[in-house]
Amino acid sequence: SIDNNMNKKLYQSNYMRLSNLFEKWKNWEISTMRLLMLINIYANRSFNDVNQYPVFPWIIFDYKSDKLPDIKDILRPLGTPMGMLEISEDSKQRKKDYLDHWEISRDDDDREDDYDRYGSHYSTSLYISYYLVRIFPFASIRIELQGTSFDDPNRLFNSMKTSFECSTSQKADVRELVPELFCMPEILLNNNDFNLGEVKDHQDKDKIKILQGVEMPNWCNNDAYEFIKIHREILESKQVSSTLNEWINLIFGSKQKAPEANEIHNLFNPQTYEDYESEFDEQVAEEQEINLRMLEF
Numbered sequence: 001s002i003d004n005n006m007n008k009k010l011y012q013s014n015y016m017r018l019s020n021l022f023e024k025w026k027n028w029e030i031s032t033m034r035l036l037m038l039i040n041i042y043a044n045r046s047f048n049d050v051n052q053y054p055v056f057p058w059i060i061f062d063y064k065s066d067k068l069p070d071i072k073d074i075l076r077p078l079g080t081p082m083g084m085l086e087i088s089e090d091s092k093q094r095k096k097d098y099l100d101h102w103e104i105s106r107d108d109d110d111r112e113d114d115y116d117r118y119g120s121h122y123s124t125s126l127y128i129s130y131y132l133v134r135i136f137p138f139a140s141i142r143i144e145l146q147g148t149s150f151d152d153p154n155r156l157f158n159s160m161k162t163s164f165e166c167s168t169s170q171k172a173d174v175r176e177l178v179p180e181l182f183c184m185p186e187i188l189l190n191n192n193d194f195n196l197g198e199v200k201d202h203q204d205k206d207k208i209k210i211l212q213g214v215e216m217p218n219w220c221n222n223d224a225y226e227f228i229k230i231h232r233e234i235l236e237s238k239q240v241s242s243t244l245n246e247w248i249n250l251i252f253g254s255k256q257k258a259p260e261a262n263e264i265h266n267l268f269n270p271q272t273y274e275d276y277e278s279e280f281d282e283q284v285a286e287e288q289e290i291n292l293r294m295l296e297f
Helices: 005-012 018-026 032-042 089-105 125-131 138-146 160-169 224-235 244-251 279-296
Strands: 198-200 208-210
Touching (some): 018 032, 032 224, 032 244
């Protein structure tokens, strides 16, 4: 069900019909950014819920070049889940480890479409507060989730390059992005002057520096505003548009669940799916049914 009033109005309007949305997008009447935002709303994702926050894709995989290469040469394969990417030796090894572990850990009587290939998810409250830790209310949410502090400074969002490397090589890290990385440079700057701790300087490993803003790629001159501008331009490019439907299918379409999701290993913990029912839920349902029968007598 859709609880948010804004979502209800959009859902019920002709404008919100998916066929209309894609038609408008194909005719350049709405931007890719707007299309993705409306699809997120259609899927009942909301800025008011860090557990169901809007999700956007990683779109490129080069955050270390001095000059931005041609987009077609650095475009992330949008039809491939983050955990199955093979864009570096580390990501190839991680993919192999994921699949090996899944084969070993599942029982003989398990089906191939059993959930949970990764032990994580592409969007969680921790990931949302990770990206948005430098602005309110997410700074407070981050502290609440961690206990008493923002977290170890080395685990905070401090570099686009490092963040992408972690999400394509580290175990249990298959995160995607948030919309703000395409429109809001403030999340990359420490304008609130939070005490985020100290980290090693990437340029000089022997030097310790106070963590402030997020380190940007050289191809945007380490400028947060320039990064957002370029990042948004890439999102709106023909190269991204030509395969964006594949990513939409992963997150919102037919490839988010078995059997199609099984073929490309796009399956996650059962509890992250809307139709999940635990053994406890089933037990409660049985008890409720028994109680109803007793009332009938």
